[in-house]
Amino acid sequence: MVIVHPRKQQSIVVIGAGIGGLTAAALLAHRGDRVLVLDQAIVPGGCASTFQRRGFTFDVGATQVAGLEPGGIHHQIFTELGIEPPAATHCDPACAVYLPGETVPINVWRDPAKWQAERQQQFPGSEPFWQLLATLFLHSWAFQAREPVLPPRNLWDFWQLVQAVRPGTLVTVPYTFSTVGDALRRYGLAGDRRLRTFLDLQLKLYSQVDAEETALLYAATALAVSQAPHGLFHLQGSMQALSTQLVTALERDGGQLLMRHRVEQIQVEAGRVKAVVIRDLKTDAVWTEPADHVVANVPVQNLVRLLGDRAPQSYKRRVEKLPPASGAFVLYLGVDETAIPVGCPPHLQFLYDDAGPIAENNSLFVSVSRPGDGRAPAGRATVIASSFTDLAMWWRSADYPALKQQYTEQAIDRLQQFFHLTPDTLIYQEAATPRTFAHYTARERGAVGGLGQRVSTFGPFGFANRTPIDRLWLVGDSTHPGEGTAGVSYSALTVVHQIDAIS
Ligand SMILES: Cc1cc2nc3c(=O)[nH]c(=O)nc-3n(C[C@H](O)[C@H](O)[C@H](O)COP(=O)(O)OP(=O)(O)OC[C@H]3O[C@@H](n4cnc5c(N)ncnc54)[C@H](O)[C@@H]3O)c2cc1C
Structure with missing residues (x-):
């Protein structure tokens, strides 16, 4: 340092x-x-x-x-x-991932042993792939902790980078140009659709792109930070x-x-x-x-x-x-607590195989408030659902309010498959699009992430x-x-x- x-x-x-x-x-x-x-x-x-x-x-x-x-x-x-x-509490599971047509989620547990048991049961035969990720994470994390300057632009930066390198870092070097897709092929897992779908969903949250495109060294960290001694936190x-x-x-x-x-x-x-x-x-x-x-x-x-x-x-x-940047469509719901299923985890991800009226909008990442966490009055909760969206469409749309309404309705329809959303339980709703993000965060064309x-x-x-x-x-x-x-x-x-x- x-x-x-x-x-x-x-x-x-x-x-x-x-x-x-x-x-x-x-x-x-x-x-x-x-x-x-x-x-x-x-x-x-x-x-x-x-x-x-x-x-x-x-x-x-x-x-x-x-x-x-x-x-x-x-x-x-x-x-x-x-x-x-x-003040914060752990998210455990960090995420409950529901694949299309499945009613039992893949739980990304905080406890590394519990997560290992879960993934071995969910994705049989994939452990060598996860072990490779674990090795790469170990060395990448230690490297990042030594605060390298990446990419270096002068001698001082380069010296910081060199000082962060240890023999273990060299283990990661051969994977610099690999993607997650390459690693799946290496372990004969390219045809495992459930594993690939799960990875696509989780990686997109962090890397904006799917498993085929995500840099392997980045994925090794993104997929491991949910486990102890690290973990995700709810503020x-x-x-x-x-x-x-x-x-x-x-x-x-x-x-x-x-x-x-x-x-x-x-x-x-x-x-x-x-x-x-x-x-x-x-x-x-x-x-x-x-x-x-x-x-x-x-x-x-x-x-x-x-x-x-x-x-x-x-x-x-x-x-x-x-490459074109990504945007987000976000739906903010204020609900009665009866809308939330008992034991609902704080973060969920859903993939839908029915294209619906809007084909690109086929997954939702959902965050649910907890009683007493300061986000809702007693007996109420917030549900926030987001999906990735193409930026250009929102700027060229001739009828922006109609497009926003269509997205909102589709998201609510889908959320109704899990949450009890009725006129009685749904108290408040509002949506944000790339145009909203451009207005409130000034980010060029509302690109996020x-x-x-x-x-x-x-x-x-x-x-x-x-x-x-x-x-x-x-x-x-x-x-x-x-x-x-x-x-x-x-x-x-x-x-x-x-x-x-x-x-
Ligand atoms: C829907 C969504 C969900 C996400 N979920 C997570 C999550 O769960 N966990 C997580 O860690 N990250 C998440 N992220 C990503 C995370 O929010 C961002 O990567 C991070 O907050 C970006 O921080 P930043 O400081 O780079 O920029 P920003 O948050 O974009 O801040 C830039 C600031 O600059 C201001 N600004 C811009 N231009 C000007 C100007 N010309 N003059 C003055 N001010 C200006 C803006 O108003 C803004 O306040 C999510 C992002 C989105 C959109």
Whole structure:
């Protein structure tokens, strides 16, 4: 770990108060830097924030958190900041996965032995495949814990990367170009439809792409973090608790957060970042804020737009050539508790084989609140169901309200197969589409979840935190190690170390 204390105070502007931006901001303020965070939204947290309706609190996007266990990335950052992590409980099972036509779920248990027994029973003959994943996870996790800079862009980055390598890391190297599909073929499991369907469903949640395309080294981590001693957590109160704690640390250490302030331009002089142009969305006042460093907590597509003609051509072209990004359709339901089956796990995944009126919308990831977890009044609960969706369709649709209504009806129809949703139990409903995400999170075209973890875009082949503009940094789910509040926290930590090294 690289910590340079004390060092010259820097003036730092952070664009975006998502978990990535807030984590970087809080850590930099804790080092004594002058930090100003700007966010165009009303509340901090971006895709991991919440909204309130009729007594219900809905998590906008993220509903579960990895990395809160001792030694986990969020835990490590809260310890460094000297602030309590938000209260949370384990998700066990992390997810209950229902394949088409099946009434008994595949339970992804937290206990590694219980999960091993479950998968051996569900997918006979697949254990060598899981053992390969376990070996790759062991070494990849230890490597990530040594905080490598990926991909490296200068000698300092490269040195951090080299220092993180141990003999065990070399075990993973031959798999750098492999996908999960390759590993399934290697073990003669390519024809195991149930296993492949399960992997497609679970991997898409983390990598945006199916098993055939997901980089094996990424999958090894994504599929293992649900088990002890790691695990997924359900936050007490709401997902907002994570950003609230980070904002508390930021402000305690003299940092400033301005909500409803949009950064409209990043200014560059002689290849180095110089200032940002800010608009106060309440008063429409515009000013230029100089900065020693600018940390952009935005998707890489937004970064290019903020740079305009100051974006290096090769960087711009690389962004333009990225595979199409994914969007999300999310349905937020406030229900009576009688709508929830007894013993319902907090997270479920359903795959439907009837195409329904909307063919692409064939799976749902569902998060259910728990009694007393702060999301619903007594006797009530929230049910949040999300599915992946093509972005372009929502922007070219001639009748957007009708499309949204069609998606909503299909999702409710499907949820009715599991939940008791009737006019009496369904109290509140609202839906979000890529247009909604574009409006509330300012993400380009409402794309969510980062770049996708194909071999061509993960780890060493992804976008670096160090941009081609000196002292302009990129944090968030466009960078290593990818999406999720834990992932973007790693990216923030990398940027903080990089700033330490040159300040
Ligand atoms: C439906 C859904 C479900 C998910 N489920 C999970 C889950 O269960 N667990 C998990 O860990 N992750 C989950 N994720 C992913 C996770 O939410 C994100 O990867 C993560 O929160 C992204 O954080 P970020 O800091 O990179 O960016 P963001 O959350 O996008 O934050 C960026 C911030 O920048 C602001 N901004 C953008 N442009 C400007 C500008 N020009 N000026 C000022 N402000 C600007 C935005 O308002 C926003 O607040 C989910 C995502 C979605 C959409």
